[in-house]
Amino acid sequence: MSHHLVEVRQLQHRYPDGSFGINAVSFRIEHGEAVAIIGANGAGKSTLLQHLNGTLVATAGQVRIGDGLLTPATLSQVRRSVGMVFQNPDDQLFMATVGEDVAFGPLNLGLSGEELEARVVAALGQVDARHLRHKAPYHLSGGEKKRAAIATVLAMMPDVLVMDEPTGGLDPFSRRQVMHLLAGFSHTRIVASHDLDMVLELFPRTIILCNGEVAADGPTRDIFRDRELLARCRLEQPLAMQGCPVCRGGC
Numbered sequence: 549m550s551h552h553l554v555e556v557r558q559l560q561h562r563y564p565d566g567s568f569g570i571n572a573v574s575f576r577i578e579h580g581e582a583v584a585i586i587g588a589n590g591a592g593k594s595t596l597l598q599h600l601n602g603t604l605v606a607t608a609g610q611v612r613i614g615d616g617l618l619t620p621a622t623l624s625q626v627r628r629s630v631g632m633v634f635q636n637p638d639d640q641l642f643m644a645t646v647g648e649d650v651a652f653g654p655l656n657l658g659l660s661g662e663e664l665e666a667r668v669v670a671a672l673g674q675v676d677a678r679h680l681r682h683k684a685p686y687h688l689s690g691g692e693k694k695r696a697a698i699a700t701v702l703a704m705m706p707d708v709l710v711m712d713e714p715t716g717g718l719d720p721f722s723r724r725q726v727m728h729l730l731a732g733f734s735h736t737r738i739v740a741s742h743d744l745d746m747v748l749e750l751f752p753r754t755i756i757l758c759n760g761e762v763a764a765d766g767p768t769r770d771i772f773r774d775r776e777l778l779a780r781c782r783l784e785q786p787l788a789m790q791g792c793p794v795c796r797g798g799c
């Protein structure tokens with residue numbers, strides 16, 4: 549097994565209209581790391597994430613997961629080890645009940661009977677959602693939907709959890725619930741987010757994307773201290789680093 553779990557080398561994505569989604573992006577992520585990808589609207593975060601499980605095919609460069617290069621031949625294996633939680637849970641929940649949604653992936657892997665049941669119960673338990681098992685996904689609140697969508701991915705027992713805007717659109721209570729879950733996972737975690745306070749609290753390492761390229765990659769606190777870098781990349785410091793919102797630090 550390679551030391552680095554995820555390695556992205558000189559990755560480029562050019563959309564059919566000729567524009568670059570990302571260009572010359574390289575980084576390595578080790579087992580168990582929690583890494584945030586931040587950047588202004590259109591910086592290339594979603595484009596990058598979609599390469600990590602082969603949803604998009606690169607126009608140049610490579611993605612390596614463990615010892616294996618991501619190619620059409622390794623795609624199904626990579627999708628088993630890289631679980632993707634989409635920004636919108638409705639893209640992930642399409643069955644009649646939450647339990648069926650959570651069982652869907654393991655069923656496709658050939659699991660059945662007690663083994664399947666154990667997977668479903670464990671995944672729902674990890675997101676504190678066993679009570680939602682028989683509910684229709686479209687009856688759930690935003691926070692419940694998010695947790696159910698995460699459970700569908702956990703049921704596949706991935707090595708890497710990739711999440712696009714895990715706290716996006718959630719009220720403060722649901723946001724905190726999802727943050728609590730994220731903090732408790734031991735998986736390698738890669739999230740793209742505009743929630744810079746969440747990034748500061750939960751992700752020791754941050755990569756900034758700016759116009760499709762890596763503008764910085766390092767300890768999150770160091771990156772958020774560099775106001776010039778943040779301004780260049782059309783970002784701001786997290787509120788928690790800006791002092792009191794009323795007096796701006798004077799009280």
Ligand SMILES: Nc1ncnc2c1ncn2[C@@H]1O[C@H](COP(=O)(O)OP(=O)(O)OP(=O)(O)O)[C@@H](O)[C@H]1O
Pocket residue numbers: 563564565567568569570587588589590591592593594595596
């Ligand atoms: N299907 C597409 N065709 C052409 N250009 C695209 C397509 N999808 C994205 N882009 C462009 O690629 C660039 C990166 O977009 P991407 O969605 O990856 O950014 P993002 O950082 O996730 O943005 P946001 O924070 O707004 O979600 C943008 O300039 C966008 O307009």
